[in-house]
Amino acid sequence: MKVAHVVVIAIGAASHVIASSESPRPRGVGPEFGKHYKSAQSFKCINRPEIEIGKSQVNDDYCDCPDGSDEPGTAACAHLNNTLLALPGYYCKNKGHAPSYVPVSYVNDGACDHDLCCDGSDEWAGVGDKCSDRCAEIGKAWRKQNEQRQKALTNAAKRRKELLVDAERRKKEVEDRIKTLKTEVTGAEVKVEALEKEFADIERREKAKVVKAPKEGGKIGVLVSLAKGRTQELRSSLERVKAERDDAQTRLKELEDMLTQFHTDYNPNFNDEGVKRAVKAWEDYAARDKTPVQDVVNRDLTEILKDDGENGLDWAEFEGEHKESDIDVLYKFEEYLPASLRDWVDAKLRDLRIILIENGILPDPATAGGEESKAVVDARSALDAARNTLSSRNSDITNHEADLTKDYGPDGIFRALKDQCISADSGEYEYELCWMGNTAQKSKKGHGNTSLGTFTRFDTMVVDEDVPADGRGLGSGERIVMHYENGQHCWNGPARSSVIVMACAEKDEIWKVVEAEKCTYRYEVGTAAVCTDNGKNGAAAQKKDEL
Amino acid sequence: MVKHENFKTCDQSGFCKRNRLYADNAEVSSWTSPYELDPRTITFKNGELSGIILKSIEKRSEKVRLPITISFLESGTARVTVDEEKRQKGDIVLRHDSKARKERYNEAGAWALVGGLAPSAGAALSGEAKQGTTSVKYGPAGTFEAVIGHAPFRIEFKRDGVTQIQLNERGLLNMEHWRPKVDKAAAPEAKEGEALPAPAPPKDENEVDESTWWEESFGGNTDTKPRGPESIGLDISFPGYDHVYGIPEHASSLSLKTTRGGDGNYKEPYRLYNSDVFEYELDSPMTLYGAIPFMQAHRKDSTVGVFWLNAAETWVDIVKSKTAANKLSLGIAGTSSTQTHWISESGLIDVFVFLGPTPKDVVHSYGELTGYTQLPQEFAIAHHQCRWNYVTDEDVIDVNKKFNKHNIPMDVLWLDIEYTEYKKYFTWDPLTFDDPENMHKQVAKSGRKMVTIIDPHIKIADGYHVVEELKKKQFGVKNKDGDIYEGHCWPGQSHWVDAFNPLTINWWKGLFQYANFKGTGPNTFIWNDMNEPSVFNGPETTMPKDNLHHGNWEHRDVHNLNGMTFHNATYQALLSRSKAEEKSPRRPFVLTRAFYSGSQRSSAMWTGDNLAEWPALAASIPMVLNQGISGYPFAGADVGGFFGNPSKELLTRWYQAGAFYPFFRAHAHIDTRRREPYLAGDPYMGIITDALRLRYALLPTWYTAFHEASVTGAPIVRPNFYVHPEDEAGFAIDDQMYLADTGLLTKPVVTEGAESVDIYLGDDKVYYDYFDYSIYKGKGSHTIKAPLDKITLLMQEGHIFPRRDRQRRSSALMKFDPYTLVVVLGPDGKGQGELYIDDGESFDYESGAYIHRKFIFENGILRSEDIGKKGKLTGQYVKKMDAVRVERVIVVGGPGEWKGKSKVKVSREGKEVKNVEMKFVEGKSGKGSEVVVRDPNCKIGEGWSISFV
Incomplete structure (x- = not known):
């Protein structure tokens, strides 16, 4: 049995027990153990009843029972391991306050432990200072505080209910929000679907149109196109590298600031060779002639990163100089046909062209570098907007649902x-x-x-x-x-x-x-x-x- | 890892290098020591022989005059002192306009010695001296003899006609006399050479290396050495002795190793130069925090010793030689000899020679000179709980409560440097320790004390009264120019208290007055750390050697004394913290890190900043034992290890070992996890609690041992050679400890996962396991099962020791508890032991307020005899203890014929007789029997007897 340090017994019950029974319980025995000490002749160790000793050996300041039960009112058994003890300790009646148990090792040790045993009875032998009975005073103060504490706890329970209501309300809000969002999602889905269809139609329609032929043509055209792509690629990777460089510079600056701070703050006198070496190395580093990132270089970079147009490179100029494209030949072919046949061929060709484009045999003028028509662009952006709305609503739902499943503690x-x-x-x-x-x-x-x-x-x-x-x-x-x-x-x-x-x-x-x-x-x-x-x-x- | 580059090797310490070279030169057979005692100058008066040693210098006819005195003391100790006449007279010129003193430092004795200097009345010149020698007979019944050879000068100390100790037998005596610095380039011819053997070797081959004479740099600091080279060296040989011990503090074996290389030996000499060695390494002759230049040599049935009274940096080389016996003379074993070489940077040659013949005699004689260990307050030998740092006053109160809650006994809570405001000593951090008074009060409720740290570095800060007074009154250590010295330590820029100055001590005392050090009370005690002194920006983490102390002594001269002067000052301060206490003081408690011979009079020490690792636990045992035989037994190591986090197993084993350190304190670094015993969880907390309870139950035995140490100088925990000086096989054993003269022998487990330990028995007596009475018998090694919850502790037959079994929160609350006596018998049925009790805190014991009993068991009767001396307060004290009784007698190993007996006869003061119950439990399967006598109710302060027949 694990013996609690101090066991305070419910105050109401205890005062009743004390009032009703001035029993001949030996010193230090609590009412619940009184039954073991009834016999006038002998005593059986509580946990080891096979050991029976004379009644005079109870509280004679010599430990006979291996569970300490023969010495409830002295420290004679204070050498025993706590796990062996039959009693929770020495019982302080504490008349006027709550009875309590203190460890038997506190009995007659010369220290007044009024906070644990307010009647001072644990120092009955008067080994050290006299310990007066302070239960009246301590009990009164305790009751007063207890009253406040009880009140506070009642209020606490009340407040908890309020918190629960509030928490419930907030949860409801989230649930409601999810509901709203779900409705919105349904709407958004419908809209996306409609827009997708619309976009497909428009696109198909536009593809069929005889548009201005794509600008590609000839070897130069191919070269230009490649060069343009390559330039674009280089520019974007330069852009990325610059971003990385800027980031590295920021980090370097941060580190240098840290080391500068370290250099001013460190204890120059503490004989830590490691620190001293680090400081010396920093001083050398700081003194080294560094090539600062020159503004010129930066300016150049900014210039380079500008659009080709701004750099005086007009791709269109070169792209314009093209030979006839395959498609153009196709269109021109019609010109050699009679008018009646031409209309028929024209229609057939239009269909054929769409088929060819859709099957990837001919390049799509919309994607092949040609300008998209406004109608297609508009339809696309409307669709994109609708899709964005949908996905944002969906992620809102995910977040809120995660929040609902998140542990917010009890209830x-x-x-x-x-x-x-x-x-x-x-x-x-x-x-x-x-x-x-x-x-x-x-x-x-x-x-x-x-x-x-x-x-x-x-x-x-x-x-x-x-x-x-x-x-x-x-x-x-x-x-x-x-x-x-x-x-x-x-x-x-x-x-x-x-x-x-x-x-x-x-x-x-x-x-x-x-x-x-x-x-x-x-x-x-x-x-x-x-x-x-x-x-x-x-x-x-x-x-x-x-x- | 220790930073080797921060500390000098012998080769980097000019004078050490020079003296080692000198020793190497002296190895050649043509070597003759250039020191001669002029027989015409010898006089002998009042047990003191004086004369002049003349030192020859190469190419100079003028000889250096070195006055020598050899004092023969009543105690049987001899003292040899050699000085330098020119410097005695102040007839030298210092370089750099130095303000330093011109004499060789001659005040070490004033700090270290407190007695034992009475001259011997019986010492007399012997008429039997051979040609060219002078002989003095002295000591008990004239059995000691000093034979002084004139040319070359040397001394042989004999006991019963046998040579035990030889000085300058190898011709390594070297006193670097003062000389002016001569500019080499200007006048190379006029250069005055170091003493060299005659005939001098060819000059160009052996040009004297002056590079370390006038200036030495290390770690960015330059020592200006205003007096030039001034070292001293002397060889001290112990013919026939294979083991030498002592010269703490080193993390080394008890039996000292040789130091000039070779397999398993050290290459460096043992060094004594008090230093703050961060993360010191084990098994090393490197210097540590404290220095006791006291060495003893031991062979079968004989112990002798020397005490080298010098406070400067000191190195000791040790070599051993086995002179194989003549191969033809069968049966005669070869003799082993130990030769030592002592080297100090400055000061006098001042050697005390002890001729034993037992370890007890040697340690006692040393104690007569330097004082015995103080009798500490009882709380000081109980369990201390420390941490860098308990962070607030509430934290302290909380830790205090938790010990109570878990029924773990503890006496003292400690505060490291963080309690102060910005490391300003004598202040409390108002944010974290805003109510130190209440903290002390709460702790005192359970009978407990507090220890707060006060270091010698004083922060330079505006408005800090301590530093302002220190500066104004010039109580700080000065630099070589005579200005107050400034260095760096915990608080940042700081000055150092110069406790060599008596006026500083007076001022220091004032600072500790309760009225001045607000927040402290009668249960506040002090810890002096960093007093080597540790200076973070100084050479070798300490002060420049050309700093100046009170009286303008160079720091070089007094370095190893510095720590002691500081904790001495604190000791004095604790005697007078209020008017009332001045009249009736209580015993101070001061823990110090730095120490010197004599520190035992006013402080306890610990082994500094160790590691939370198994080898550090193992290393602590020889270190603590070495402190014991070196006159400073109040010693311990940080339980748990300072740096790092110990495993729970290591922590548990460390408590089990720590329960047998005379100073028993758990401590931890600020970066470690908390590890108070109640945090260890199952089963560790319970096992640690058991170890602590064992310490507390045995406190009466420990206190009696401390009392013995305080009157005889005897160690508190003792190595095998001390207890069994005849047992040659056990001379090097240093991993097990005897507790004083109680027959209790422990062998701590210091390895991980151990299930058993091998314990060594130095004799053929019966040893019983302390807990289950299992019998171990027979000289040699025995294996004992030692699972984690087992403390290996044996009881040797023939002893009686007292216990107090009732477990309380602290030792103060056990003051009036009854005693249990444990009688341990062997086949001869005899045993004896002692108990010393006093109030455990005041000096009233000096007026007889104590009880000192001897318990004797023979012929089946246990009796208590008074062995105290009556004093003014004896009666009063005995009366106060009237209610304190013997509540239980346990006899282990009682004879089988007691079986069936149920009563013993108890007589008190020889009169009243009554029968008292006893119970005999037969010892089965290799165990001793047990008798428990139930409450004989004998008063502890009275005579009584208990008859088992």
Whole structure:
């Protein structure tokens, strides 16, 4: 059996027991164990009843039972391993307050532990300072605070309900939005379909038209076309390379700035050869005659990247100088035919041409470098617009649906707190917590802000903490936690992360932040979002939800 | 990894190189030491022989006069001091208009020595001296003898007619006398040569290398050496001795290795130059944070020692020779000898010679001179919990609570440098430690203390009262020009407190007054770190050697003393933090990193910044043992390892080993994960708690051991050779520890995944497993099963030791708990042991406020005898302890005829007799029997007896 540190028994029940039975229970025995000590002659060790000793050996300050049960009121069995003990500790009656158990090792050790045993009875032998009975005073204060705490918890439960309603409303909003979006998608789909058809028709129609022949022709034409394509290709890759260069320059600048900062900030006197070498190398580097990126080069690049037209290169001029194309021959062929036959041939040819084009035998004038007709362009852009609308609506739906399936904690309650932030002072920093968002540390000494992570997931954790009088504490048991990860990287260490351990409270409030280890932060936070309906901590409830 | 480039090798340290070369030259057979004791100058008076040694210099007829005194002390110790006359008289010229003193440094004794200097009344010149020698008989019943050879000068120390120690036997004595610098180019002929053997070798071949005489540069710092070369060297030989120990602090084996190369040996001498060695390496003669130039040599049934009282940078070369016995003389083994060569940069030759004959005698004699270890407050020998850093006062309170919540005993919580505001000592960071008083109060509720760090570097900052006073009153160390020295350390640019100045000490005392160091209280104690001194931008991470201290002594002269002067000042400060405490002080507790001979009087030490790795755990055992036999037993290593994150297994094993460090502190670097025992989880937390509880149960035994150390200088944990000085096979064993004279022997597990350990028994007595009474018997190695939850701990027959079994939160809360006595018997049915108790905090014990009992078991009767001396406060204290009793007696290995017995007879103060229950459990399958006597209810402060017959 694991012995709790201090077990506070429900106050109402206990005072009743004390009032009704002034039993001859030995010192340190709680009412629930009284039955073991009834016999006037002998005592059987509670967990080892085969060991029977004389009654005089109970509380004679010598440990006889391997489970310590013969010495409930002394520290004689304080050498035993906790796991062996039959009793939860020394029972303090604490008349005027709640009875409690303290470990037997606290009995007669000379220290007054009024916060655990307010009647001071654990120091009955008077080994050290006299420990007075302070239960009246402590009990009164406790009751007053407890009243407030109860009130706060009732309020917390109420607030939780409000949060739930709010969360539900927000969820509903999302669902509604999805519904709306879905309707819009249906509309958009219809529209896209219509436009696709329209576009196809227009395009077909346009293809059939005798248009101005494509401009290609002859070897020069081919060469020009190739040259044009090649130039275009070179220009775009130059463009890309320039972008990469600019990016690299920015990064280099960033690194140089960092090193410059390092060079001014490092401790020049710390005998770290590694650092010294790095600094020396930097100084050499910085002193080297660097070829700065000249503006001239940049200007040239900008010029080069301009359109060919602006560079005085008019492709059209060269493209214009062409021989007859194959298609032109086709058209010209008609001219040698009689008029009647020509109309017939003309129609046939038109069909043939479409067939040839559609089968890829003849180049499509629309794509073969020829200008598209306005009608085709317009139809295309109308179609593109409709398609964009459709895909954007679809991605909105995906996002919202993802949001609906995202874990917002028990009953999705944290939806209500999303995008809200709270903060608290701790030491030289102000710590910030944005629900479902980021955590951050803001220096009061002006070192700037540091990200302590971004929300990744919910979890639970078993905690065992004292609750201070004001109720701002985690208490004991399973608590809901949020993990925030991948914050700013630590020098020589991992990325910063924080874990938010939450307990039921009326106000959303950061109680305490500790950097338990370098770069790992623990927030202790009160919020109504983790309460149960009756103002208790709701981690267990969440677990059930998960099952 | 240690940065070797930051620290000098012998070759890079001019004087070391010169003296090694000198030694190499002396190897040639034609070598004659150029030092002669002028017989006409010898006088002998009051146990002291004086005279003048004349040093011949090549090509000069004038000889250098070196006054020598050899003091024979009442304790049986002899002291040989050699100075330089010209410098005594101040008849030299310093270069660079240096303000430094002209004498050789002669105040090391003023700091290191506190007694044992009474001259021997019985010492007398012997009439039997051979031609060319002077002989003095001294020591117990005149069994010691010093035979002083005149030309060349040398001394042989004999005990019972057998030579034990020889000085200058190899002719390596070298005192670099003062000489003016002569410009080589201008007058090469006039150059004054270093002493060279006659006949001098051809000049062009052996041109004296002056490159390290006048200036030396290292790591960008140049030492101006205003007095030029001034080193001293001396060979000290131990004929017939194969093992030498001591000269801490090194991460090396207990039995020192040889240092001039060869397989498995070191190439560098052991170095003593207190330094902040970042990530120091193991198995190395490299210098570390502290220096105790005390060495002992041991052979079967004989121990002798030397103490080289010099505070300058020192190197010690060790070589061993096996003189094979004449092959024809069968049966006579060859003798081993150890030869050492001591080299210091400046100062006097000042050597103390101890002739034993036991390790106990040697350590005791050394303690008579340098003082015994302070009797610490009881909390100081309990479990300390440290971390760089507990980050806020609330953090401290939280850690304190968690120890209670998990029922893990702990006495002290520590604060490293981060508690201060911008590393300004005597301040609290207002953002993180805004209520230090409340923090102290919360911690005190469980009987606990706090230790805060105070270092010797004082931040240069406007408005910081400490630095302003330091500057105004000129209490800082000065540079070679006499201006206050400025260097870099944790706080940035800083000055260094010069605790060599008595006025500085007075000022320092004021700073610790509760009224001045706000936020501290009676349960605040102090940690002095970085006092080598560590200077981040200094040569070898310390101060330039030409810096000047109080009295214008160069830093070169006093370097190894610096740390001790600082923690001494802190010790004094803790005696007088309020008017009331000045009248009735409590024992201070100061932890120091740097130390010197004498540090034991006012501080505990730890082995500095170790690594959280298995080999570092292993290395801690010989280091702690070495501290013990070197007169400074209050020692420990950072449990868990400072740098890095130990595995849970390593952490657990380290607690099990740490439970047997005299100083038991867990500590961790700021970049490590938290590792307080309650975070270790199952099963580690429980196992660590068991180790801590074992330490706490045995606190009465530990405290008794500390008391013994405080009056005899005996080590607290002891190596095999100390306990079994006759056991040749065990002289090099340094991985197991005996706890004082209790017969408790532990062999910590220091390897990963170990399921068993081999423990070495130095005699044929019966040893019982502490926990299950399994019997191990027979000299030699025994394998003991050692799964993770097992501490290898044996009890040797013939001892009795006290325990306090009731587990409390802290030692302070155990003060009035009853005792359990454990009697460990062998076939002869005899045992004895001691218990020393006092209030554990005040100096009242000096007025007799203590109980000191001897427990003796013989002829079937256990009795308690008073071995204390009555004082003014004895009665009062015994009365205060009236209710404290022996609640249990456990007899292990009692005779079989006790089977069936159920009663023992208890008499108190020889009168009242009553029967008390006992229970006999027979030892089965290789185990010892156990008797438990149920509550004999004997008062601990009274005489009583318990009869088992």
